[in-house]
Amino acid sequence: MTEVSAAKEDVVATDELVVLKSVNKHFGALHVLQDIDLTVARGEVVVVIGPSGSGKSTLCRTINRLETIDTGSITIDGKALPHEGKELARLRADVGMVFQSFNLFAHKTVLENVTLGQVKVRKKDKKQAEERARTLLDRVGVGAQAEKYPAQLSGGQQQRVAIARALAMEPKVMLFDEPTSALDPEMINEVLEVMQQLARDGMTMIVVTHEMGFARSAANRVVFMADGRIVEAASPDQFFSNPRSDRAKDFLSKIL
Numbered sequence: 001m002t003e004v005s006a007a008k009e010d011v012v013a014t015d016e017l018v019v020l021k022s023v024n025k026h027f028g029a030l031h032v033l034q035d036i037d038l039t040v041a042r043g044e045v046v047v048v049i050g051p052s053g054s055g056k057s058t059l060c061r062t063i064n065r066l067e068t069i070d071t072g073s074i075t076i077d078g079k080a081l082p083h084e085g086k087e088l089a090r091l092r093a094d095v096g097m098v099f100q101s102f103n104l105f106a107h108k109t110v111l112e113n114v115t116l117g118q119v120k121v122r123k124k125d126k127k128q129a130e131e132r133a134r135t136l137l138d139r140v141g142v143g144a145q146a147e148k149y150p151a152q153l154s155g156g157q158q159q160r161v162a163i164a165r166a167l168a169m170e171p172k173v174m175l176f177d178e179p180t181s182a183l184d185p186e187m188i189n190e191v192l193e194v195m196q197q198l199a200r201d202g203m204t205m206i207v208v209t210h211e212m213g214f215a216r217s218a219a220n221r222v223v224f225m226a227d228g229r230i231v232e233a234a235s236p237d238q239f240f241s242n243p244r245s246d247r248a249k250d251f252l253s254k255i256l
């Protein structure tokens, strides 16, 4: 499989931030990740697409060590992911993750949601953490909701809080696993716009999504997975206009 490097000229993407080498993982008899090689450069936006069950979520979860791998290696900014302990907590904090289900702490306010990790993991003092939280909540357009509880917010607002919470940890890379799949249609764009802005600001991002408009406009590279393998990786222009594999052609014919 040939790797295609960053396609958009405005990204200075030379430095390797996330490197997966020959990663394999099984769930019992299921070989869910098969010889995955993937390098994501600093500032690069990689969109991962593929049929349901192809291993996209598992890939994301291995990158921040929510899942272990059987063989191969994963490094974040040159450091191998350790198995456990404080070092793992710190490295995991370098990888922000936003899930399909918003996963906010229901019994904490929006402000507390975005403050907690900064104090506990990043050891910031509470006042500083709250200041940063408010700045980030403003940035994602939910500053006015800071004292509310998650259940009082719309799905789109909750997901933007989840993004702010991840950003509060000052991650080096952000992983998004189908962040808009659980949203009502009218809320999808407000979340995608926040992600677009983040991409423009130079955040390194790995995004699993079925939003092909986002892939076309924000991705430097599209990675197509099927049956636990990276079948194809190309610039969005190349991938959408001229997919090489039959699997990708078939997939695109069903969703476009």
Ligand code: ADP
Residues within 6 Å of the ligand: 027, 030, 032, 050, 051, 052, 053, 054, 055, 056, 057, 058, 059
């Ligand atoms: P995708 O996100 O592309 O839909 P997943 O990574 O969620 O795919 O799942 C890939 C395959 O691994 C699926 O067949 C799924 O059923 C299986 N799988 C995912 N998580 C587990 C688990 N914890 N235990 C066993 N099988 C799993």
Ligand code: MG
Residues within 6 Å of the ligand: 056, 057, 058, 177, 178
């Ligand atoms: Mg998934």
